[in-house]
Structure formats: C-alpha cells, structure tokens
Amino acid sequence: MQPQFITIEGGEGVGKTTNLQLIESLLKQNRIDFIVTREPGGTPFAEEIRELLLNKRQEAVDPVAELLLVFAARKQHVEQTIKPALASGQWVVCDRFTDATFAYQGGGRELGFELIEQINQLALAGFKPNKTLLLDVDPDIGMQRAAKRSELDRFESEQMAFFERVRAAYRQRASDDAERFMVVDAGQDLVNVQTDITTVFQEYIDGVTHD
Numbered sequence: 577m578q579p580q581f582i583t584i585e586g587g588e589g590v591g592k593t594t595n596l597q598l599i600e601s602l603l604k605q606n607r608i609d610f611i612v613t614r615e616p617g618g619t620p621f622a623e624e625i626r627e628l629l630l631n632k633r634q635e636a637v638d639p640v641a642e643l644l645l646v647f648a649a650r651k652q653h654v655e656q657t658i659k660p661a662l663a664s665g666q667w668v669v670c671d672r673f674t675d676a677t678f679a680y681q682g683g684g685r686e687l688g689f690e691l692i693e694q695i696n697q698l699a700l701a702g703f704k705p706n707k708t709l710l711l712d713v714d715p716d717i718g719m720q721r722a723a724k725r726s727e728l729d730r731f732e733s734e735q736m737a738f739f740e741r742v743r744a745a746y747r748q749r750a751s752d753d754a755e756r757f758m759v760v761d762a763g764q765d766l767v768n769v770q771t772d773i774t775t776v777f778q779e780y781i782d783g784v785t786h787d
Contacts, residue, residue, distance in 0.1 A: 577785055579662045581704075583673040586711035587742050589718030590762040591769065592671055595711060598770050599669060599777060606781050610667035611657075615676065616646060618653035625649035639685040643692065646677050647699045654703060673705060675749050683745025684738045707780055709773065710750050711762035715739035718762075 584592050584599070596612065603610050616626035625645050650673070661668050674696055682692045715736060750757040758776045762769055 579665050580667045580706045580784055581658065581662060581670070582667065583670045583675065583705040583708045584711070585672055585675045585679070585708055585746060586762060587679070587713065587715060587718050587739055587746065589721030590711035590713045591721075591766070592711060594766065595709075595762075595770065595773055596669070596671060598773055599709070602774065602777055602781065603667065603669070606785065608667055608781070608785075609665065610669055611661050612669045612671075613653070613657055614671035615653060615673055616649040618649075618658070618670070619656045621656075622649035622653045639681060639687055640691075642685070643677065643681045643687060643695065646681065647695050650674065650677075651699045654700060659703075670705070673708075674700070675708060675710075675746065678749055679742045679745040683741040683743075683748075686741065689745075705756065706784075708750075708753075708757050709777070710746055710757050710759045711769075712743070712747065712750075712759055713762040715743055 582599070584596055586592055600610075600612060615622075616629055617623045625648060629642065629645055629649075658668050658670070677696075678689055678692055681687050682689050719736065719739060750759050758780065760769060760772045760776065764772075
C-alpha cells in the first residue's frame with residue numbers, strides 16, 4: 577500500500593482542529609501508521625517562520641515577502657518531515673498546505689495564482705497531496721466561531737472581504753482539481769459535518785487500501 581499524503585484545508589472557523597481528531601481516529605481504526613503535522617510549521621525552523629507570519633506587528637508586511645516566507649517554511653517541512661515519513665511508509669496528515677497559499681496569498685492578498693504556481697514549481701517541483709479535505713463555510717459564520725476561540729492572529733484580524741476572497745480561491749482550487757478534493761459543508765452542525773467526513777474519508781481509505 578502506497579503511503580498517502582492528506583491535507584485538511586479551509587478558512588477561519590471551519591473546525592479543522594476538531595475534525596483533524598476525527599481523521600486521526602479513522603486512521604487508527606483502519607490500523608494505518610501515520611503522523612500529523614501542520615503549516616506553516618512542522619519543523620523547528622518552520623515553526624519559527626510560523627511565529628513571524630502570525631504575530632501582529634506595526635510594520636506592514638509586503639504580500640510577496642509573506643509568500644516567500646510561507647514557501648521557505650514549506651520547503652523545509654517537506655524535506656525534513658513529510659517526505660521522510662512517506663518514505664518510511666507512514667501516511668502524513670497535514671493541517672493546511674499549498675492550497676492555503678493559493679487561498680490566502682493568491683486570493684486574500686490578491687497576488688493571483690500564476691506567481692504562486694511559479695514559486696510552487698521552483699520549491700516543490702510538483703509535489704502535492706494525494707487527497708485534500710476542504711471544509712467549506714460562509715466567512716461570516718467562520719469568523720464568528722474564530723472570534724469565540726481565542727485572540728485573533730495577524731491573518732484572522734483581516735477584513736471580511738479578505739476572507740470572502742480566501743473562500744472563493746479555495747473553491748476555485750477544488751473545482752480545478754476535483755479528483756483530489758473532498759469538499760464538506762462545514763456550516764452544518766458538528767454531527768452532520770463529521771458524518772459527511774467519515775463517509776468520504778472512509779471511502780477514500782477503502783479505495784487506497786483495497787487497490
């Protein structure tokens with residue numbers, strides 16, 4: 577069985593943390609060896625870049641500078657954590673990956689997809705997840721949830737128009753690569769969201785393990 581690289585994507589307040597735990601339990605039930613990681617982050621160096629990216633600051637951060645930091649962290653993460661785990665036979669479950677960059681920097685920061693794809697090819701040479709779960713929710717609902725959770729970071733403090741563009745970019749990515757994406761309506765109550773995730777994810781596991 578080929579080890580799989582799985583990512584979980586979505587805007588603010590979609591419930592990634594809660595539903596990541598569900599995916600972990602499904603993998604354990606299916607006796608699959610796996611690791612869980614996140615972006616930005618996943619290595620000590622990449623976690624330091626994460627702090628730079630998320631912390632609020634007086635200085636305006638240039639969108640391209642932000643983009644380059646994201647890919648610096650990602651390159652380190654892929655080479656030091658993700659690829660070694662896959663090579664050892666482990667599945668990798670990652671909280672966000674390159675699709676988040678297309679959504680947040682491409683959509684939210686309005687850099688577009690072309691520049692990001694160029695840097696993506698330079699940094700990762702086509703390396704991408706086998707499967708991506710996109711938790712989709714109206715940004716109004718998502719930000720209401722996020723505001724209750726904890727103090728907002730630099731990204732979460734953006735205006736609503738930013739999050740509308742993020743969502744549109746995510747949906748565009750899912751439309752452009754429909755075979756890779758599993759899209760779940762995260763605006764439902766948690767029971768229904770998790771029922772939907774269990775259905776699509778178990779189908780995916782069955783398809784891979786019984787190939």
